[in-house]
Amino acid sequence: KPDIAMHESHNHRCDALSNAVAFHLMKEGKECVFRSVGRLDKGTSGIVVCALNKFSAAKLSGKIYKEYLAVAGGEFYGDGVIDKPIIRPDPMKTLRDVGMGGERAVTHWKSLKVKDGCTLLRIHLETGRTHQIRVHFKSLGAPLVGDDMYGSTDKRLSHQALHCCFVRFTHPVTEKIMEFTAP
Template sequence: MKRTIIYHINAEEDGLTIGQFLKRKKYSGQNLTQLKKQEQGILLNSKPAYVIHKLAEGDTLTINILEEEISEKIPPVPLPVHIVYEDEDLMVLDKPADMPIHPSMKNYENSLANGLAWYFASQNIPFVFRCINRLDRDTTGLTIIAKHMVSGGILSVMAARREISREYLAIVSGTGMPPEGTVDAPLGRKPGSAIERMVDFEHGERAVTHYRVLQEKNGCSLISLHLETGRTHQIRVHMKYLGYPLIGDFLYYPDKTLISRQALHSCRLEFSHPITGQPMVFTSPLPEDMQQVLR
């Protein structure tokens, strides 16, 4: 993966070292270490430079990212990949149901990562898989993929700082919920289970979910959810805790009468571009299987 990023230094940045400037751009310490190891990684006015060099107004700082390694444990498989957006730094994909993000021991060749490995291998582009907002296997919708180490580092920091706004749509069992509300209940592992989570006020990590009811139909409610934190199974456990579990959820409400998988969809992402800073908004419509429940 090759990427060249060019910065033109203005008056406000005059006097900063290259390292200070790049840290203001949210480059991580690891990013700087990796760039220093590359022969042409950092150029100041077309000449190799160190991170301690000072910048002056009118300077041109060039960052050359070269990644030749690949994710060796992710075999390329010709799977369909629905690309909503792609540029030199990131991709936004719309993930279908029944597709995990990563390969696993029992599902080594049917993941989003496998499909992306094929997509880049077919273009002879080395690719390291970096997924920013991971979705459960049967959760559909939008997910962000970083295309190189710098965008990956910046997007990961943005996610940790809650600078990526995520909206989900879910269909829960039951009607009569308060029109909107917030669930602030810590989550922890369920004893005796490797994958299940539970509300645990004694040992759990803080988890906050905001919800709003959009529609009631057929004994179910369509709700919009915004995550303030990103714990494993957060929406699924919080809705069950409220008494309105997601329909079709094999772990927390295994009733597949209306739908064959958990009715959860990542419908909207909003964030600033990690390199340009431009605002970005992406949406994905409600999938057909969830629409059918509401007809």
């Protein structure tokens, strides 16, 4: 997925992944229903798993392991865990924050490279909250490069530096382990 919206909305009538998948399925003569299993924020690139039927979508729900690459605006060395609950301060807005009484959110990270005050990180989530990686790194004072929603002033990218680079799941029918990478 490039850095486009997952679903059509009033702001994204034509440039949504759901439209592209439906068009592809229609060309293949298949049912044109977009069933993403999990999602990626607008502006996040990488692998999205889609199911061809309700059975597969239900069987895969919550059972996909993902890894991400991100560039945080700060220096991180080694590896670590961020365990901070995430709240939605205003139910009318998409913005999230960390705070008491929120949903449990755990992010595991490993530093791959530090350069020019930024760190390339490999990340996997123990939980999957909306904007979790973005909120957690903002809470450390190191928002992702390009993520103006969560405080980045670094304009080298027009979207957050976040990419789903690896997924693994058990195929819902064959039970074969499926792994995919997107460098």
